Amino acid sequence: xxxxxxEADAVRQVAAIHSxxxxxxxxxxLEWVWQGHEYVRSALPHRLDIAPVAQSPEPAPARWRIQAxxxxxxxxxxPLAVIRLTWTAGELDWESLxxxxxxxxxxxxxHAQRLLxxxxxxxxxxxxxxxxxxxxxxxxxxxxxxxxxxGASYIGPDAMPPVPHGVVVAASDEGPEADDRLWVxxxxxxxARVAVDFRRDRYGTGMDGRRHLFAQQxxxxxxxxxxxxxxxxxxTSYEVVEKRNRAALAQLVSLSFRIQSATRSxxxxxxxxxxxxxxxxxxxxxxxxxxxxxxxQLLTQPIPDIAVWSYKLEALCRTFPV
Amino acid sequence: MxxxxxxxxxxxxxxxxxxxxxxxxxxxxxxxxGVEPPVAQAIVDRSRDMIEEVGSESPFPKLYHLRExxxxxxxxxxxxxxxxxxxxQRPTLNDTARTALVVIEATESSVQLRKLVDSDSRxxxxxxxxxxxxxxxxxxxxxxxAYRATLRxxxxxLAGRLxxxxxxxxxxxxxxxxxxxxxxxxxxxxxxxxxxPRTIWRSPNRRLYDAVERRFITLDDVRKLVNELVDFVVIxxxxxxxxxxxxLLQIISEEEEEGEDPLMSTEFLIELIRCQGGELxxxxxxxLEHSLKxxxxxxxxxxxx
Numbered sequence: 367x368x369x370x371x372x373e374a375d376a377v378r379q380v381a382a383i384h385s386x387x388x389x390x391x392x393x394x395x396l397e398w399v400w401q402g403h404e405y406v407r408s409a410l411p412h413r414l415d416i417a418p419v420a421q422s423p424e425p426a427p428a429r430w431r432i433q434a435x436x437x438x439x440x441x442x443x444x445p446l447a448v449i450r451l452t453w454t455a456g457e458l459d460w461e462s463l464x465x466x467x468x469x470x471x472x473x474x475x476x477h478a479q480r481l482l483x484x485x486x487x488x489x490x491x492x493x494x495x496x497x498x499x500x501x502x503x504x505x506x507x508x509x510x511x512x513x514x515x516x517g518a519s520y521i522g523p524d525a526m527p528p529v530p531h532g533v534v535v536a537a538s539d540e541g542p543e544a545d546d547r548l549w550v551x552x553x554x555x556x557x558a559r560v561a562v563d564f565r566r567d568r569y570g571t572g573m574d575g576r577r578h579l580f581a582q583q584x585x586x587x588x589x590x591x592x593x594x595x596x597x598x599x600x601x602t603s604y605e606v607v608e609k610r611n612r613a614a615l616a617q618l619v620s621l622s623f624r625i626q627s628a629t630r631s632x633x634x635x636x637x638x639x640x641x642x643x644x645x646x647x648x649x650x651x652x653x654x655x656x657x658x659x660x661x662x663q664l665l666t667q668p669i670p671d672i673a674v675w676s677y678k679l680e681a682l683c684r685t686f687p688v
Numbered sequence: 689m690x691x692x693x694x695x696x697x698x699x700x701x702x703x704x705x706x707x708x709x710x711x712x713x714x715x716x717x718x719x720x721x722g723v724e725p726p727v728a729q730a731i732v733d734r735s736r737d738m739i740e741e742v743g744s745e746s747p748f749p750k751l752y753h754l755r756e757x758x759x760x761x762x763x764x765x766x767x768x769x770x771x772x773x774x775x776x777q778r779p780t781l782n783d784t785a786r787t788a789l790v791v792i793e794a795t796e797s798s799v800q801l802r803k804l805v806d807s808d809s810r811x812x813x814x815x816x817x818x819x820x821x822x823x824x825x826x827x828x829x830x831x832x833x834a835y836r837a838t839l840r841x842x843x844x845x846l847a848g849r850l851x852x853x854x855x856x857x858x859x860x861x862x863x864x865x866x867x868x869x870x871x872x873x874x875x876x877x878x879x880x881x882x883x884x885p886r887t888i889w890r891s892p893n894r895r896l897y898d899a900v901e902r903r904f905i906t907l908d909d910v911r912k913l914v915n916e917l918v919d920f921v922v923i924x925x926x927x928x929x930x931x932x933x934x935x936l937l938q939i940i941s942e943e944e945e946e947g948e949d950p951l952m953s954t955e956f957l958i959e960l961i962r963c964q965g966g967e968l969x970x971x972x973x974x975x976l977e978h979s980l981k982x983x984x985x986x987x988x989x990x991x992x993x
Contacts, residue, residue: 640822644825644826
């Protein structure tokens with residue numbers, strides 16, 4: 367607990383955290399996802415809405431005093447997502463403030479950056495029980511958070527990545543003050559620690575032993591991601607472990623966004639998660655090189671039709687005795 | 689040590705267990721491991737010492753990344769460590785068994801959610817059936833027989849609880865699949881589900897292959913299947929999808945062409961063609977179908993020729 371901290375500074379500090387997190391993640395997404403994309407030349411625009419309220423709209427999970435959500439205000443040819451952070455005025459504590467870094471990263475990667483459907487209709491929020499958005503994308507967001515946000519070492523205020531001009535709508539036109547940027551850099555380690563605790567409480571794997579109602583559905587997606595990450599890391603040619611993991615993470619992030627741009631049907635997404643679970647485990651345990659090559663080809667190529675893609679994924683496992 | 693999900697070295701494995709042990713209360717650990725409270729206290733103290741040793745050498749975030757990467761494995765490893773301390777030996781779950789366990793737990797969760805949440809909109813029952821099928825396939829892949837037996841028992845128990853929920857239709861290849869599915873040798877699906885229709889494949893050289901009898905068949909054999917009231921579906925392997933209707937029309941056409949006593953007269957066929965595409969088409973189709981059903985119901989199932 368930071369005894370010198372005052373809640374009056376919270377709005378300014380959350381804005382600084384947002385600026386840093388979004389700039390770091392946008393750089394990764396621009397490099398790994400949007401590069402070479404036909405329609406998207408930059409990260410999709412979004413806005414941060416910070417709102418200390420008199421009464422919390424939802425009961426806070428466990429000990430956390432802050433909530434986050436994403437609302438879509440899409441217009442034709444003008445997508446806009448609003449990330450809303452709310453806390454009850456007077457109740458925000460130090461750890462909840464630090465957890466806003468992970469909350470913003472989660473909302474940004476899992477929801478705000480979702481591509482518009484191909485028919486141009488506005489985006490709609492996903493179901494809370496969805497294993498893809500609740501588990502798969504959450505795990506991807508956490509991996510990005512670890513490697514691109516919290517993993518960055520603190521050097522000085524200039525080490526903060528610049529906000530790409532005209533790409534990301536920052537919370538303030540002028541950007542964070544130098545003192546706030548210093549403050550963010552000095553607390554990155556604590557933010558990483560708090561993110562771990564927040565995720566654990568979200569799943570409900572704390573000491574009280576009570577699982578969240580949808581935790582086991584989310585686990586499906588998260589487990590599929592871990593399997594695919596291991597498989598992709600085993601396919602890269604780098605000898606250094608860090609490079610292998612980084613290359614695999616890049617492929618995984620790209621795959622995740624290709625899947626979500628190919629469909630928004632919950633049933634299709636669930637089928638993808640199931641197929642990846644089975645194919646991923648089969649690939650790690652039994653597949654020989656020719657089949658592994660076909661699997662890798664499926665994971666790294668464009669997905670014009672998600673039904674055909676899922677069918678081919680399931681067909682990979684048909685030669686095995688299941 | 690970078691954050692690598694699912695990959696844990698021996699050194700970090702011990703650390704994971706220590707991390708978890710350090711967060712246990714003494715009573716909880718004593719109860720979990722079946723040891724006396726003083727022994728549990730010693731275990732926790734030693735674990736905290738280990739964390740301090742590691743924490744002094746490495747920056748804080750890495751330690752927490754390690755703890756996070758072992759999130760799903762911590763409890764089991766803590767129990768393993770406690771068991772080793774009192775001399776018991778527990779084998780560790782292999783990866784496939786762990787994956788199957790994740791799916792089985794999700795299936796159980798779906799079954800519970802079916803009761804808790806509005807089942808009409810979310811179709812939790814059907815979801816559980818699909819997950820159970822996935823679990824069954826994964827359990828077959830589990831290498832260790834002891835785990836396979838345990839997991840299979842849970843699958844069977846779940847199947848019993850799910851009894852009565854209709855199975856979703858088997859996934860058919862989408863029409864846009866132009867090539868044969870990836871795989872070494874084509875193996876006809878051998879379905880254990882007796883409710884699924886028998887699949888007949890039409891190969892690119894237009895021959896028909898019966899997946900159940902495992903032999904090529906003729907149109908005459910298909911006609912026998914119809915007469916024996918066998919439910920079947922004909923799939924084109926080149927990706928044209930379900931061609932059952934086309935095959936049935938072909939049977940009628942050949943029979944009408946070759947048979948000495950045709951079912952449909954020339955005048956009837958002319959009238960039929962005239963009705964096609966007109967206002968009467970839908971009405972005529974319904975009328976003929978209805979009349980045939982009535983006739984069949986009165987005479988009983990038609991005897992095979």
